[in-house]
Amino acid sequence: MTGSPIALPELYQSGYRYALSLCVQPADAEDLLQRACEKLWKCYGGIPNKAALFRSIRNLRCDQARRENIIRFEPLDLEPAGRGPSEKDEALEAALATLKPDQREALYLMVVEGYTAKEVSKLMKRPKNSILSLVHRAKQQLRERLGQTEGAQHVQS
Amino acid sequence: MSNLEERLQGYYGDQQPSSAFQENLALRIQKRRLRRRQSSLAVAALLILTAFLLRPGLQRWDLEQRVAKELASQFRKEDPRPFQALGQWSELSQLLPALQFAPAEFPRHSFAGWQPVGARYCSVQGQQAAQIQLRNVDGEEALMYVTQRQGGLQRLEAGQTQREGIRITRQPKQEQLFFLVCPSPES
Numbered sequence: 001m002t003g004s005p006i007a008l009p010e011l012y013q014s015g016y017r018y019a020l021s022l023c024v025q026p027a028d029a030e031d032l033l034q035r036a037c038e039k040l041w042k043c044y045g046g047i048p049n050k051a052a053l054f055r056s057i058r059n060l061r062c063d064q065a066r067r068e069n070i071i072r073f074e075p076l077d078l079e080p081a082g083r084g085p086s087e088k089d090e091a092l093e094a095a096l097a098t099l100k101p102d103q104r105e106a107l108y109l110m111v112v113e114g115y116t117a118k119e120v121s122k123l124m125k126r127p128k129n130s131i132l133s134l135v136h137r138a139k140q141q142l143r144e145r146l147g148q149t150e151g152a153q154h155v156q157s
Numbered sequence: 158m159s160n161l162e163e164r165l166q167g168y169y170g171d172q173q174p175s176s177a178f179q180e181n182l183a184l185r186i187q188k189r190r191l192r193r194r195q196s197s198l199a200v201a202a203l204l205i206l207t208a209f210l211l212r213p214g215l216q217r218w219d220l221e222q223r224v225a226k227e228l229a230s231q232f233r234k235e236d237p238r239p240f241q242a243l244g245q246w247s248e249l250s251q252l253l254p255a256l257q258f259a260p261a262e263f264p265r266h267s268f269a270g271w272q273p274v275g276a277r278y279c280s281v282q283g284q285q286a287a288q289i290q291l292r293n294v295d296g297e298e299a300l301m302y303v304t305q306r307q308g309g310l311q312r313l314e315a316g317q318t319q320r321e322g323i324r325i326t327r328q329p330k331q332e333q334l335f336f337l338v339c340p341s342p343e344s
Contacts, residue, residue, distance in 0.1 A: 026172075030178045034182060037186070
């Protein structure tokens with residue numbers, strides 16, 4: 001999780017995807033990203049690096065969850081995001097929505113962003129083993145869920 | 158890399174914020190940059206103005222300190238040159254004929270209790286001055302400097318400075334500056 005400079009659009013894309021891993025809904029992710037960017041602009045006059053953006057997004061999400069006093073679990077019958085994912089993606093999206101937010105977050109950071117367990121544990125402020133366990137369980141659940149969905153689709157067809 | 162990981166990367170790779178959101182965010186950032194630049198300029202202008210306003214005060218303070226340092230060091234130094242006996246203040250011009258100015262009346266109200274007893278040539282910040290030896294009724298000695306209020310010394314106003322246990326009192330009078338240098342009572 002280095003502070004190497006990256007282009008702004010790329011940073012926003014990463015921030016958006018990370019926000020999406022926290023909130024599932026695109027509108028919520030956009031809102032979270034916008035607030036995080038504004039907060040960083042206010043404090044530092046810009047976005048120092050990806051790690052700072054992720055931290056800011058995470059803190060805002062935690063504050064929001066604290067205010068709501070509960071971390072919302074998105075319903076299973078969500079409308080697809082409508083951003084051109086394939087049918088397979090819809091199944092994955094629905095499966096991802098069943099995961100706990102921290103599982104989804106850890107999974108995103110390790111699998112998509114390529115962070116190490118140590119880096120993720122630092123960001124999420126949890127022990128390394130706990131992160132590995134979260135990711136392992138998340139993958140297991142996703143596989144089960146995707147297996148069920150694809151199995152059902154196979155029977156229907 | 159497992160099939161699931163590839164699917165996850167593909168799924169998140171396809172996700173991106175809407176173009177309206179990206180445009181809105183870029184616009185907000187542009188506005189914020191502009192506001193930041195404006196406030197930076199305002200702060201810079203304020204700093205320049207403050208420095209401009211404070212400069213004369215700082216320069217005067219610096220001069221007061223330099224003069225005080227010079228006079229305090231002269232007071233401590235035992236100059237072997239003898240003082241010429243001075244009975245009356247009015248005799249000063251005759252006693253020091255090479256003075257480029259006629260010393261003003263002794264400011265008795267400011268330096269009450271002191272009596273001139275001797276005089277000799279001296280300088281303050283490179284300007285010719287008369288150094289007068291004073292004595293009070295208790296037999297304590299002090300030094301008085303009289304010089305013209307010109308050049309940098311024009312900036313000096315009436316006041317007092319303490320330096321290394323020496324008290325320097327400044328008193329301007331008729332385009333001349335009087336300095337009374339004596340041990341500080343607190344020292």
